[in-house]
Every structure is written in C-alpha cells, then in structure tokens.
Amino acid sequence: MKLFQCQCCGQVLHFENTVCLSCGRSLGYLPGPDRMVAVEPDGALWAVADAGDPQRWRFCKNWERSACNWMVRETGPDYCEACRHNRTVPDLADPENHRRWQRIEMAKRRLIYTLCRLGLPRPTLGDGHPEPLIFDFLADDPGSVQRVLTGHAGGVVTISLTEADDAEREAMRTRLGEAYRTLLGHFRHEIGHYYWDLLVRDGGALDAFRAMFGDERADYAAALDRHYQNGPPAGWEATHVSAYATMHPWEDWAETWAHYLHMVDTLETAAALGIQIDPGVDNHGQLTAEIDVNPWRAGDTGRLLAAWLPLTVALNALNRSMGQPDLYPFALAAPVQQKLAFVHDLVMTRQG
Ligand SMILES: [Zn+2]
Numbered sequence: 001m002k003l004f005q006c007q008c009c010g011q012v013l014h015f016e017n018t019v020c021l022s023c024g025r026s027l028g029y030l031p032g033p034d035r036m037v038a039v040e041p042d043g044a045l046w047a048v049a050d051a052g053d054p055q056r057w058r059f060c061k062n063w064e065r066s067a068c069n070w071m072v073r074e075t076g077p078d079y080c081e082a083c084r085h086n087r088t089v090p091d092l093a094d095p096e097n098h099r100r101w102q103r104i105e106m107a108k109r110r111l112i113y114t115l116c117r118l119g120l121p122r123p124t125l126g127d128g129h130p131e132p133l134i135f136d137f138l139a140d141d142p143g144s145v146q147r148v149l150t151g152h153a154g155g156v157v158t159i160s161l162t163e164a165d166d167a168e169r170e171a172m173r174t175r176l177g178e179a180y181r182t183l184l185g186h187f188r189h190e191i192g193h194y195y196w197d198l199l200v201r202d203g204g205a206l207d208a209f210r211a212m213f214g215d216e217r218a219d220y221a222a223a224l225d226r227h228y229q230n231g232p233p234a235g236w237e238a239t240h241v242s243a244y245a246t247m248h249p250w251e252d253w254a255e256t257w258a259h260y261l262h263m264v265d266t267l268e269t270a271a272a273l274g275i276q277i278d279p280g281v282d283n284h285g286q287l288t289a290e291i292d293v294n295p296w297r298a299g300d301t302g303r304l305l306a307a308w309l310p311l312t313v314a315l316n317a318l319n320r321s322m323g324q325p326d327l328y329p330f331a332l333a334a335p336v337q338q339k340l341a342f343v344h345d346l347v348m349t350r351q352g
Pocket residue numbers: 006007008009010011020021022023024025038
C-alpha cells in the first residue's frame with residue numbers, strides 16, 4: 001500500500017483515513033486514478049477541495065454506515081468498485097454485527113486495492129460474466145448449530161462474521177495449529193480460489209498448474225479428512241508455504257496466492273516508507289536490501305524476493321522486540337519460491 005498526501009495541507013494520509021487529521025477535511029479514495037483526496041460538500045454531492053475540477057463525486061453508499069471511504073462519480077452506481085461485489089451483509093441493526101462487518105469491509109478494500117493495482121479482472125453481477133465475483137458476509141444463526149463456513153464456491157466468497165472477532169479467530173487459529181490467521185489473509189486465500197477458476201481453469205493453464213502444484217482432480221473430501229486426522233506430512237516446510245497447503249493442490253495454490261498478495265502489498269508499503277535494511281553484521285549481504293521495487297510491474301519474482309526475504313527477517317526481529325509473535329511466521333523454500341513465480345507470471349500475463 002502506498003502512502004497518500006492531503007492535497008490541501010500536505011498531511012500524510014493512510015488508506016483507511018476518513019478525515020485529514022491536520023486540516024479536518026473529509027477524505028475520499030478515488031479508485032480509478034488511485035488517489036486519496038480531501039473533499040468538500042457541494043450541495044448533495046462532493047467536490048475535490050482546491051481542485052477547480054467541475055467533476056462532482058458521491059461517497060459509496062456504505063460510507064453512510066461508516067464502512068467505506070471510496071467514491072463514485074456523480075452519475076455512477078450507488079456502490080463503489082469494492083462494495084458492488086457485496087451480495088449479502090449481516091443484519092446491521094445488531095451493533096456487534098455492525099462492528100464486525102466494518103472490520104471485514106476494511107480488509108476487503110485492501111484486497112480490492114491490490115486486485116486493481118495488479119490489473120486483475122473483477123466482473124460483477126450484471127456484467128454478463130459467467131462467474132462474477134460476489135461476497136457474502138454472514139453471521140451465524142443463533143438458533144442453529146450450523147456455523148457459517150468461510151470459503152469460495154463458483155465466484156462466491158463467503159466470510160463468516162466470527163472471523164472479525166479477535167478472540168474467536170485467535171482461538172480458532174490455536175485450535176487448528178495455524179501460524180497465521182487474519183481477516184485479510186482469509187480474503188487473500190479465498191480470492192485465490194476465485195482466480196484459479198479464471199486464470200488457471202478458464203485461462204488454459206491447467207497443465208502447467210498440475211506440473212507445479214499437483215493434480216487438483218484428487219478427491220477433495222478425502223484430502224480434507226486425511227489432513228485433519230493425520231496433519232501435514234513430515235518435512236512439509238521444504239515444499240509448501242504452510243501446513244494447510246499440503247492438504248490438496250487447490251489449497252496449495254490458494255495459500256501461495258495469498259502469500260503473493262501479502263508480499264506485493266507489504267513491499268509497496270515498505271517502498272513508500274523508504275525502508276532500507278542494512279544490518280552492520282551482515283557480511284554476506286543476505287539480509288541487506290533497499291526496498292525500491294515496484295511490485296505491480298516487476299518483471300519476475302527475483303527482485304521481489306530479494307527485497308521480501310530481508311524485509312521479513314527485519315519485521316520479525318522488530319516484532320520480537322515488542323514481545324509480539326513473528327509478523328511473517330513462514331519460510332519460503334526454493335519450491336515455494338517457484339510456485340510464487342508461477343502465480344506472478346500468470347498474473348502478469350493475464351492482467352485484464
Ligand atoms: Zn489536509
């Protein structure tokens with residue numbers, strides 16, 4: 001994620017900001033030009049402050065629910081580029097539902113930002129696309145023992161509201177023995193399944209996929225049972241990015257895809273902050289990097305990984321200084337790096 005700047009007062013702005021803390025103006029994100037701008041009311045609409053621009057804007061309808069800071073053109077649809085994929089949101093009359101949903105929306109906007117920057121297709125319902133991208137954000141029914149499951153099927157990404165509760169999500173992470181579990185991580189994983197449909201299955205890349213990740217026609221239900229009964233095979237770290245990735249080729253793909261999105265977003269943030277890693281004791285240069293890579297247009301993953309690996313070591317060391325768990329509790333073995341390169345190459349060649 002890049003840093004933004006208030007065009008009126010020069011204040012540094014973050015992607016999630018809704019008000020400029022320096023000049024007090026409302027802020028809106030314009031997804032097309034990828035700008036965060038200070039805006040001023042103009043009748044029922046909004047104008048970019050100090051711009052002399054005749055174009056008028058509206059906030060996304062979810063702005064009224066304090067759940068979005070993106071804008072649409074005066075004549076555009078009610079919902080922004082991120083929110084028009086929502087099919088179901090929970091009952092917002094329940095304040096706890098509302099709070100959880102706001103957290104989900106925040107993670108979702110970061111996901112959509114990355115998809116926009118990567119130039120990936122994002123068809124919506126009504127586009128005529130056979131598999132539009134749809135989000136269902138669902139709360140558990142208190143009258144039922146059935147729990148909402150986070151997952152993807154045929155273009156529909158379902159996120160359980162429970163995942164927006166820190167205590168419940170952490171309890172689940174511990175129970176499942178996972179190293180990392182976040183809302184944003186869920187979005188990045190599930191959208192990986194979606195782009196498998198678009199880029200691999202429908203993109204003529206099945207043979208190359210199977211050569212790299214294995215044959216996805218393997219029985220999924222049996223694989224799931226095996227994984228939860230026996231756990232991952234010993235030594236999985238040498239071939240897979242996470243234990244869960246060993247379960248089935250589809251999950252290996254989705255986990256690898258999620259890591260690719262972790263990497264490009266975090267590298268853009270580090271580059272925007274001008275971060276350099278230059279430890280005095282690093283005689284071999286393995287932990288030294290100037291993070292000046294443009295992750296959206298990198299020719300190959302070599303430069304991305306050359307920046308990413310030292311950055312993650314530095315971030316983990318900083319977290320340990322604060323008594324926090326490692327920020328990036330993963331190691332990227334050579335076969336995992338090859339899978340990341342596969343994802344990167346597919347994204348770069350299939351940008352829509
Ligand atoms: Zn300002």
